Amino acid sequence: MNKKTKAITLNTLAILGFYTLVSIMILTGTLNNYLSNILITVLITIIMTASLNVTTGLLGQLALGHAGFMAIGAYTSALFTKSMAMDFGWSLPLSLVLGGITTALFGMLIGIPALRLQGDYLAIITLGFGEIIRVVIENLSFTGGAAGLTRITRMTRAFSEDRALSSAIQFTIVFFITALIIASIFTLGRSRHGRAIISIRENAIAAEATGIPTTRYKLLAFTIAAFFAGIAGGLFAHQTSILNAKMFGFNKSIEYLVMVVLGGMGSITGSVVASVVLVSLPELLRGMAEYRLIIYSLLLIMMMLFRPAGLLGTREFSMLAFWERLEAVWHRVFRREAKTQMPFQPRYDVWDEKPVLQTHQLGIAFGGLKAAEKINIELMNDEIVGLIGPNGAGKTTVFNLLTGVYAPTEGQVILMGKQVQGKQTHQITVDGIARTFQNIRLFKSMSALDNIKVAFHSRMRYSPLSAIIRDSKCLSEERGIDIRARELLRVFEMEALADVPAGSLPYGMQRKLEICRALASNPKVLLLDEPAAGMNPSETAELMETIKTIRSQFSVAILLIEHDMRLVMGICERIYVLNYGRIIAHGLPEEIRNNPEVITAYLGQEQAQKEAEHAQGT
Amino acid sequence: MKKRSLFSLLVAVALILSAVVPVLAEDVIKIGGIGVLSGDYGKYGLAVREGVDLYIKQINAAGGVLGKQVEVIWEDTQGDPAFAISAYNKLVEQDGVVGIIGGVLSGESKALAEVSAEDGVPQITPSSTAYDVTTDRPNVFRTCFLDPFQGNAIANYMAQQGVKKVAVLYDNATEYSEGLYQAFKAKSDAEGVEIVATEAAPYGERDYKTQLTTIKNAGPEAVFLPYYGADAAMVLAQAKEIGLDVRFFGADGISDIVDLVTDKSLLTSLVYTDHFTTDAQSEKAVAFVKAFEAEYGKLPSISFSATGYDAILVLLSAIEAAGSTDKDDVVAAIKATDVSAVSGNITFDDHNDPIKSAFLLTFDAEGNKQFLDQVDP
Numbered sequence: 001m002n003k004k005t006k007a008i009t010l011n012t013l014a015i016l017g018f019y020t021l022v023s024i025m026i027l028t029g030t031l032n033n034y035l036s037n038i039l040i041t042v043l044i045t046i047i048m049t050a051s052l053n054v055t056t057g058l059l060g061q062l063a064l065g066h067a068g069f070m071a072i073g074a075y076t077s078a079l080f081t082k083s084m085a086m087d088f089g090w091s092l093p094l095s096l097v098l099g100g101i102t103t104a105l106f107g108m109l110i111g112i113p114a115l116r117l118q119g120d121y122l123a124i125i126t127l128g129f130g131e132i133i134r135v136v137i138e139n140l141s142f143t144g145g146a147a148g149l150t151r152i153t154r155m156t157r158a159f160s161e162d163r164a165l166s167s168a169i170q171f172t173i174v175f176f177i178t179a180l181i182i183a184s185i186f187t188l189g190r191s192r193h194g195r196a197i198i199s200i201r202e203n204a205i206a207a208e209a210t211g212i213p214t215t216r217y218k219l220l221a222f223t224i225a226a227f228f229a230g231i232a233g234g235l236f237a238h239q240t241s242i243l244n245a246k247m248f249g250f251n252k253s254i255e256y257l258v259m260v261v262l263g264g265m266g267s268i269t270g271s272v273v274a275s276v277v278l279v280s281l282p283e284l285l286r287g288m289a290e291y292r293l294i295i296y297s298l299l300l301i302m303m304m305l306f307r308p309a310g311l312l313g314t315r316e317f318s319m320l321a322f323w324e325r326l327e328a329v330w331h332r333v334f335r336r337e338a339k340t341q342m343p344f345q346p347r348y349d350v351w352d353e354k355p356v357l358q359t360h361q362l363g364i365a366f367g368g369l370k371a372a373e374k375i376n377i378e379l380m381n382d383e384i385v386g387l388i389g390p391n392g393a394g395k396t397t398v399f400n401l402l403t404g405v406y407a408p409t410e411g412q413v414i415l416m417g418k419q420v421q422g423k424q425t426h427q428i429t430v431d432g433i434a435r436t437f438q439n440i441r442l443f444k445s446m447s448a449l450d451n452i453k454v455a456f457h458s459r460m461r462y463s464p465l466s467a468i469i470r471d472s473k474c475l476s477e478e479r480g481i482d483i484r485a486r487e488l489l490r491v492f493e494m495e496a497l498a499d500v501p502a503g504s505l506p507y508g509m510q511r512k513l514e515i516c517r518a519l520a521s522n523p524k525v526l527l528l529d530e531p532a533a534g535m536n537p538s539e540t541a542e543l544m545e546t547i548k549t550i551r552s553q554f555s556v557a558i559l560l561i562e563h564d565m566r567l568v569m570g571i572c573e574r575i576y577v578l579n580y581g582r583i584i585a586h587g588l589p590e591e592i593r594n595n596p597e598v599i600t601a602y603l604g605q606e607q608a609q610k611e612a613e614h615a616q617g618t
Numbered sequence: 619m620k621k622r623s624l625f626s627l628l629v630a631v632a633l634i635l636s637a638v639v640p641v642l643a644e645d646v647i648k649i650g651g652i653g654v655l656s657g658d659y660g661k662y663g664l665a666v667r668e669g670v671d672l673y674i675k676q677i678n679a680a681g682g683v684l685g686k687q688v689e690v691i692w693e694d695t696q697g698d699p700a701f702a703i704s705a706y707n708k709l710v711e712q713d714g715v716v717g718i719i720g721g722v723l724s725g726e727s728k729a730l731a732e733v734s735a736e737d738g739v740p741q742i743t744p745s746s747t748a749y750d751v752t753t754d755r756p757n758v759f760r761t762c763f764l765d766p767f768q769g770n771a772i773a774n775y776m777a778q779q780g781v782k783k784v785a786v787l788y789d790n791a792t793e794y795s796e797g798l799y800q801a802f803k804a805k806s807d808a809e810g811v812e813i814v815a816t817e818a819a820p821y822g823e824r825d826y827k828t829q830l831t832t833i834k835n836a837g838p839e840a841v842f843l844p845y846y847g848a849d850a851a852m853v854l855a856q857a858k859e860i861g862l863d864v865r866f867f868g869a870d871g872i873s874d875i876v877d878l879v880t881d882k883s884l885l886t887s888l889v890y891t892d893h894f895t896t897d898a899q900s901e902k903a904v905a906f907v908k909a910f911e912a913e914y915g916k917l918p919s920i921s922f923s924a925t926g927y928d929a930i931l932v933l934l935s936a937i938e939a940a941g942s943t944d945k946d947d948v949v950a951a952i953k954a955t956d957v958s959a960v961s962g963n964i965t966f967d968d969h970n971d972p973i974k975s976a977f978l979l980t981f982d983a984e985g986n987k988q989f990l991d992q993v994d995p
Contacts, residue, residue: 034707041704138791147748147793150728157736240700241732244725245791247700286693286708293656 051228057266060201065130073233107226148244191467202443264310362411389578434523444503455520650709653722669926699729769801885981
């Protein structure tokens with residue numbers, strides 16, 4: 001038995017063992033109603049914190065209205081079971097699903113406008129949303145208004161006349177729903193969708209440039225979090241039997257946020273641990289009456305002082321391993337060994353004759369300021385072309401125009417015969433333009449390998465649902481991508497660093513990894529923004545070789561911005577010179593070196609004035 | 619390392635054991651007290667507790683109930699109904715209490731009623747005035763009057779005083795305030811008192827001048843203010859600032875206003891309904907005020923001390939009458955209650971509500987409560 005199987009067996013046994021033990025304790029009455037009720041509260045809290053962790057931890061957006069989502073789920077679910085003349089065994093699961101879906105719809109509704117904003121602004125919008133939900137519920141008549149809803153069927157008594165049995169059934173339902181949700185968040189987090197969500201947290205601009213439709217993924221994360229919160233709300237309603245809008249106020253949202261922070265942003269197991277601790281702590285401290293609030297607060301402060309990143313930071317307990325193990329068994333038993341697919345096929349026609357990338361009178365004006373105008377650039381297949389110019393000439397602006405970060409106000413960008421201007425960055429990336437950034441934008445806390453995998457996103461097809469259940473489609477694509485990503489790293493001699501977090505790589509390696517990531521999206525045109533910035537001469541020399549290798553191995557046209565003239569003159573076949581947003585010269589390196597206009601642009605005003613005087617004089 | 623993990627294991631086992639070991643039968647009758655004891659509404663719960671504890675002290679000194687001493691175990695809900703349920707479970711399952719005094723706020727009481735009704739455990743709330751707390755709950759009683767009753771009483775009194783035009787300032791997002799408003803509106807319509815302005819502002823708003831200005835412009839002779847003391851205190855001060863010089867009428871929740879107003883003369887314009895008055899002349903009431911003062915060194919200024927005292931009195935008298943702590947017997951005995959208590963004679967109607975009087979009180983310029991009138995059902 002190897003180490004992995006051992007860990008997996010332990011996990012499985014722990015989960016099933018815990019369930020069996022608790023069930024027996026409830027059935028025999030060892031765990032009385034009081035304790036089992038606390039246990040249910042813990043489980044519901046786990047769903048709430050883990051789902052909030054999807055938005056706050058994984059997506060990295062501060063959301064302050066999570067209790068509002070819980071309220072929607074709770075009311076929907078309670079109103080359903082109250083109004084349906086149906087056996088509770090049927091109406092409960094239906095109501096939970098309905099509560100989840102309704103909440104998810106609201107999540108989407110809020111998300112569409114709100115997620116255009118970030119950070120503090122999103123926090124304030126979600127805060128406002130949570131309060132609106134509360135006030136609306138307080139003022140509607142079918143939600144019971146200020147008095148709230150009462151007499152909702154309670155799970156502890158609904159299933160059987162025998163209290164212990166009914167209690168045990170309640171535990172079974174809530175326990176497995178919680179386990180299922182946690183497992184879903186785990187598997188989703190480790191899939192291409194999870195990587196896309198995490199990459200947004202790490203660097204939204206880079207994520208978009210790597211081909212991730214960021215708005216859609218923000219919305220997905222938000223909706224999933226809302227869905228799970230809705231289910232938790234439904235369970236809560238049928239645990240307490242009484243609902244009141246005041247239960248879901250701002251304080252409740254903050255309570256869940258505190259748990260997420262305490263457990264560690266981004267760590268789902270951290271959320272679980274924090275929920276257990278923070279729910280049971282007040283109960284354990286009941287005996288201390290007046291002092292318990294003080295002790296509770298002091299413990300919180302101390303935990304934050306000594307473990308500022310939360311109990312678990314971003315580390316996880318290995319549930320995934322357990323899941324994979326189950327699958328391996330499944331495949332062995334049913335002999336459904338899925339063939340590894342390698343969805344890495346060049347998709348492009350050969351563009352030998354015509355330019356791969358062409359711009360036509362491209363320009364952009366910010367109000368009255370023309371940052372770039374009449375830019376005409378052509379890139380042939382496999383060509384290395386330089387784009388130079390003094391500081392502030394508009395070089396990065398051109399890159400931003402080409403990649404759709406800015407929408408051009410005039411002109412066209414033609415990629416392999418098709419106009420791409422006006423498209424969103426991630427679409428253009430998928431169409432075949434990839435880039436690196438002047439100041440490195442890696443997904444720092446993700447491993448080097450995962451950085452590459454994010455860029456493979458657009459070439460994978462499996463759905464979020466496949467990701468959650470980890471079906472054969474998902475697995476084979478993931479396996480294929482793993483092989484391809486490692487191959488790519490091998491080309492750049494970084495294979496050994498695959499599992500190192502990108503942020504802790506040496507500077508030169510980070511530059512390389514960024515290029516590597518850009519190539520992973522299978523571009524036809526690669527834009528490099530000052531790749532040699534901050535490199536010493538020997539590193540620059542190495543970089544020149546790398547760029548040449550890329551061109552020959554990946555059959556890609558390269559446009560690079562660079563100030564290091566040795567590099568530019570050394571590898572560029574043609575050069576465009578930009579000044580004040582216009583192309584002032586274009587030609588072979590030797591021609592550029594001797595072009596008087598270029599010299600003027602570079603040597604500055606003094607020289608330019610002299611030349612002007614000289615011209616007047618004659 | 620090994621030693622340490624063994625130690626934590628032992629601690630964990632000890633914790634679990636201490637939690638699950640059933641309480642051994644002792645020669646004590648245990649009662650659970652549940653209510654908000656901290657936070658904004660904490661003073662209402664604390665007032666109840668003072669009343670209850672006083673009675674327990676007296677009865678234990680007099681030999682207890684059924685020859686046993688009585689102990690009340692208090693649990694704070696922080697005003698959260700979910701905590702109330704958790705507290706109930708703890709008290710009933712863990713501590714083995716035979717009856718519940720509580721909750722203090724209507725939300726708590728409803729949540730408690732939800733669970734206590736399933737077990738049939740006798741529950742008496744000293745302060746939840748919302749109508750449906752006891753509806754279809756044969757085991758749930760109260761020792762206070764109801765919102766519809768005090769809403770009626772106030773509208774009636776206004777009509778008697780010749781008030782023709784009245785304005786209302788209430789919190790439409792709170793059940794207590796909303797319930798009082800509805801009852802008041804129905805009765806004032808019937809009595810021919812015209813409501814010239816209806817303004818809503820949530821508790822804790824702190825600035826009520828906008829609403830008060832609108833009210834002032836409507837020109838009422840009186841304002842009905844179903845608020846708690848803290849907010850009402852601000853309303854009175856701000857009304858004076860903007861020159862709204864009319865009479866104010868409140869309900870039982872306003873009774874704690876005295877300590878919250880700096881300018882006590884403001885209080886002379888306020889009339890409110892209360893469960894109890896320290897001026898009450900009955901033998902029980904006089905004795906209660908005297909004992910309370912001796913015990914705590916102050917007057918029972920929040921009337922929930924009196925209704926709390928009555929609640930535990932009713933519960934323990936019923937246990938004595940039933941001759942056991944069997945819950946069904948005790949519930950039956952409570953239902954048959956006919957005792958003269960501190961806040962009046964208590965008998966229960968079909969809805970488990972006490973049939974008892976309300977007192978209309980006002981204040982003198984020093985902030986002392988003044989008895990105005992007694993309203994009988």
